[in-house]
Amino acid sequence: MSIFGFHYRLERKSVGLVLMIVGVASIGGLVEIAPLFTIHQTVEDAPNMRVYTPLELAGRNIYIREGCYACHSQMIRTLRDEVERYGHYSLAVESKYDHPHLWGSKRTGPDLARLGGKYSDEWQVAHLNNPRDVVPESVMPAYTWLSRTELRTDDLSAHLKAQRTVGVPYTDDMIANAAADAYGQASPDSNDAEGVTKRYGKDTNVRAFDGKPNQLTEMDALVAYLQILGRLTDVDAKPVADAGAKLGAKP
Known part of the structure; x- marks a missing residue:
């Protein structure tokens, strides 16, 4: 009382x-x-982790613009059924360069945290053009205009510079060559392709993601982003207990 x-x-x-x-x-x-x-x-650093290339960052911006994060999460929880379905659970360090993060809490579609390399570029393009061509039960809308829309590159340097202000370690060289690197990553036979691997590493995906060499589209950017999800570092290749103990799992 x-x-x-x-x-x-x-x-x-x-x-x-x-x-x-x-x-x-x-x-x-x-x-x-x-x-x-x-x-x-x-949360320890992953020493081999690289930043998004300008093309991948542009694809991420398109992913956000189209609201893909509303139906797809990018955080595999430590539950057994999630690990068996999607792969190694997500680690906090893997999102260190994500501004904003896209962990999500709702899944109309599957989690995409480790989508990179799971399907071919052709599958990704077909899926984005008409999801039901590859997943008959899909309720995802089609994004056919991405293949017809030229990717804007004149503002990519500003995007990289903005990312650097919040801690992403883009160099002056990366910022100055952002537009050329975006074109070069999707045009493997161009003179700009070599600069991409020089600045972002020899394992960087350099190819015509939409199947149209020497033509840079929003489809190139989005597929490039989807193909790098979960592959900015190799923590998912480590044994589950080992990687989790060293780098710390997300809650």
Whole structure:
């Protein structure tokens, strides 16, 4: 009864009530914020992790623009059925260059965290043009215009520069050559292709993603992004227990 009596008395004193509300809210905020101060101790870096290429980053922007994240999550949980279906559970370090992150909480379609390399470029293009051609029961809309829409590249340097302001380690060379690298990644026979592997690594996917060499489209960008999901680092190739212990799984 004394607790309720204290509460009733406190309600009659507006200043005291406000101070108590602030105090209780501060405790909750501290519980959420405090762990962030030790984030570098709990989540280790993946030494071989690379950044998105300009073409992949453009594809990610298209993925967000078209609302793909609303039906597909990019976070495999540690549950056994998810790991068996989608692969190694997602690790926090894998999202270090994702601004914003696209973990998601709703799945109308499957999780895409480890989609990269699972299907061919031709499958991805066919699926985006008409999902029911490859998945008859799909309710996903078609994105046929992507193959007909030229990819805008004149603002890619600005996109990379913006990413660098939030911690993504793009170099001045990467920023200066963003437009050329986007074209070169989708045009393996062009003079710009060599620069892509020089700046982003020899394992970077360099090919005509939409099947049309020397023509850069939004389809190229989106497929390039889908084909790199889960492959910016090789943590998924490690044994589940080993990788999780070293790098920390997402909750």
